[in-house]
Amino acid sequence: MENYMKFISNAWKEFIDKGYISHAVRPEIAESWRRCKAYGVDPMNGKGNNTRNISVDLKIEQNSELIAVARPTMESIYSIVAGSGFAIMLVDKDCYVIDVIGDSDIMQNADKLNFVKGELWTEEAVGTNAIGTALYLDKPIQTIGAEHFGINQHSWTCSAAPIHNEEGYIIGCINMSGNYYSAHSHTLGIVTAAAQSIQKQLALTISNKLMNITFDSICEGMIVLDEKLEIKRINDRALEILGITHKEAVKLNIRDSLRSVSFNEIISKGDISYNNVECDFYINSKRIKCTINAVPMRVNSKSIGVVITFREVQHVHNLVNKVVGYKATYRFEDIITRNNRMNDIIEFAKKAAQSDCNILIEGESGTGKELIAQSIHNFSDRERGPFVAVNCASIPRELVESELFGYERGAFTGASKEGHPGKFELADGGTIFLDEIGELPLDIQSKLLRVLDNNKITRVGGTYEKQLNVRVIGATNRTLQEEIGKKNFRGDLYYRLSVMNIKILPLRERKEDIEVLVSHFVERLNIKNNRQSKKVHKSYIDKLKEHHWTGNVRELRNVVERDYYLSDIELVSAASVQSYEDDNTVIECHQNRDNIIPIQILEKENIINALKGCGGSKIKASRLLNMSRSTLYRKIKRYNINNKENKNVSK
Known part of the structure; x- marks a missing residue:
């Protein structure tokens, strides 16, 4: 060691004085010396500096996690080398000292070199040194005596190893420094093992933090x-x-x-x-x-x-409500009407929506009772809650109670072993719409009355009453007051339910709405059918207004849809209305059926004759037949009219 110290000291002097480096100098050291000379580092110095005036507290705060993980390792190493004249330093990725442990005598010498927290130890700042050179090369290195570029460090030996994160980026460096006569190759092995230990501990700490974050954030x-x-x-x-x-x-x-x-x-x-x-x-x-x-x-x-x-x-x-679609889609602005009485009903329904009262909607089938119910829900404070619609008439009598109120596991043979929530539980925080409520059995009516009184339900087979927050909207096409007289509906339930009573007008009492409703239906059908532009003739509206509309808006929509697909460009003939009327009329026909030819055969023959007469031109034939070209193409396909029947058929 003494011979090497003399050699390296002479080699250093020769480089400083003459710029010559002996081939016997380690390549890592020789290349570092050349870099330091190019940097303009003063070889007669070698002390740490903080020319950028970086805040020590800021550096410590920025590297708090690294310090917290590395400190136990540093203390463990120091417990082994304590009293042997070594100090252990930790620097960050920028080469600023952020933690130091050491014997008192070596720490005094370290202070003289500014080997303290907050000082910068890059090659560019202080010359060749284990910390700065290890971070530059990104590998462990040991520097002894005059291998340091700055003369003030020639009495030191330093061993440093970079610390990496999980992605392989440098985040710091650990270093052991002492008197050069204490230099030993084992020192480099110690700091290398320490750096690896810190890396593993950091990875484990980050993993634990991620687990804790995940654990608390699910x-x-x-x-x-x-x-x-x-x-x-x-x-x-x-x-x-x-x-x-x-x-x-x-x-x-x-x-x-x-x-x-x-x-x-x-x-x-x-x-x-x-x-x-x-x-x-x-x-x-x-x-x-x-x-x-x-x-x-x-x-x-x-x-x-x-x-x-x-x-x-x-x-x-x-x-579950989101998955199965327990959501109200209609709003009051979706209700189409020009009728003053209907507008008054809508205004009343809006006021009812702002309350938390139970509501009863009465009206004939097809008048839009559910549309009103959904609009009330969406106009209320319960808008973000579920809207659960139940058709009371469609539930088998023996299943009504379990369907509405749910059941506990094992409540009856065939019951799910986990139990099952009822529609009232699914509607908690929102609205339940009981359509055709007049169809409920009397025993269920009494249980429903209790729910309306205390907002609690008990599952079938259960003993625990669950508190709910549900707004109940009932709807019926019956006259419930008459049903009360017939003992088919409980009077107390009727009055408890109809705190707010809404009676929907039948379509025959608001015929001014027929035109606007038809226009709406046709517009939607045009959009649905590749944005066609079919229109409505005034005579068509006049014919619709003559109809009684026992099925109300639902019947009107069905009639318009049927006529839409039977019409070419304009809805003129209300054929569907006539067919509905004819369905209810008994017609006796005494004519000889053998003399009647089906209209389809006549139409097919007529198309074939028109095509032949027009030389096979479909454009001319469509004009002759007074039908659109698309309709002609469709009928040619329907009747299988092809070249075998008419070889001259062409576009």
Whole structure:
């Protein structure tokens, strides 16, 4: 070592004085000396500096995570070399010192070299040194004595190794420095191992942080239990759902809190789990209904605990509502009318929507009762909640109660083992629309009355009353007051339901709406059919106004749609209305059927004759037949008119 120190000292002097570097000087050192000379570094100096006046506190704050991870490693190394005259330094990616540990005597010498927090130790600032050169080369390096470019460092030996992040980028460097006579190759091995240890610890720390962030940011509550069923981890969402603090959570007895789950069975057997099961958490005298998953944790075929994830039932119901489409799409502005009485009804419905009262909508079939109900929902404060429509007439009598109010698991033969929420639960926070409410059986009417009174439901087979927040809108085409007299409908339910009563006018009482409704239907059909431009003749509207419209707007829409597809350019003849009227009239025909030729045969022959007479020109034939070219093409295809029947047919 002494011989090498003499050699390197002479080599350094020769380079400083004459610019010549001996081939015996290590290439890394020789190249560094050349860089330092090009930088204009003063070889008679070699002290750290902070010419940029970078804030030490800012640097420490920016690298707080690196310091926190590296500090235990630095302390561990120092506990081994303490008293041997070494100091351990940590620098950031920019080569600023951010942490130092060392013996008091070496720290005094370090202070003289500005080897302290906040000082810069790049090659460009202080010349060749282990820290600056290691970061430049991106590899571990040791510098001894006069290998340092600055003469003030010639009594030192330094060993440094870069620290990388998971992507391979340099984020800092760890260094051991001491008197040059203490130099040993093992020192470089120590700092290299230390750098690798810090890198692994950083990766683990980041991984743990990501896990913690994920654990706390998922939208489900999560509880991790050990094999003794004690809570080891619980995320913020779980605390929010259960309404407790973390301190309260770790004291919970999970068996008492989640009584319907067989935890011992999950732990002992290891192959039992609960998936999407509705269970109740009992927390501080409260009952919180949730949907849970409980899955065993296994390591080397041994159960070491249980992971529970859960959501409030209400959240699951909202998700179901989005999937199955429990949403109101119509608004008051979608209602088309020119009738003053109808406009008054709409204004009344808007006022009813702003209240939280139950509403009864009465009107004949096809008048748009659900359209009004959806508009009320969307005009109310419940707009963002679900809109659940139920046709009471379509539910089998024996299933009405379970369909409306749900059932618990095992409530009856064939019941789902997880139980099932009813339509009222799915409508929680929104509106339930009970269409054809007059069809409900009397026993269900009494239960519905109780729901309207206290906003609570009890599932079939259950004993627990669940509080709900549901607005009820009923609709019927019956005259319920007459049904009350016939003992088919409860009077108390009628008065409880019809706090706000809306009676929809039949179409025959607002015939001024026929024209605007027809225009609307035709416009939508034009858009649907590749933006055609079919129009409506005044005679067509006049004919429609003569009709009685027992099916109201629904019947009108069907008639217009049928006539639309039967018409070419303009809706002129209300053929559908006439056919409906004819369907209700008994016509006796005494003529000889043998003398009647079907219209399709006559039409086919007429088209063939027109094509022959026009030399096969479809354009001329369409004019002759007084039909559009597209209609002619369609009928040619329908009747299979081809070249075999008329060889002269052409475009």
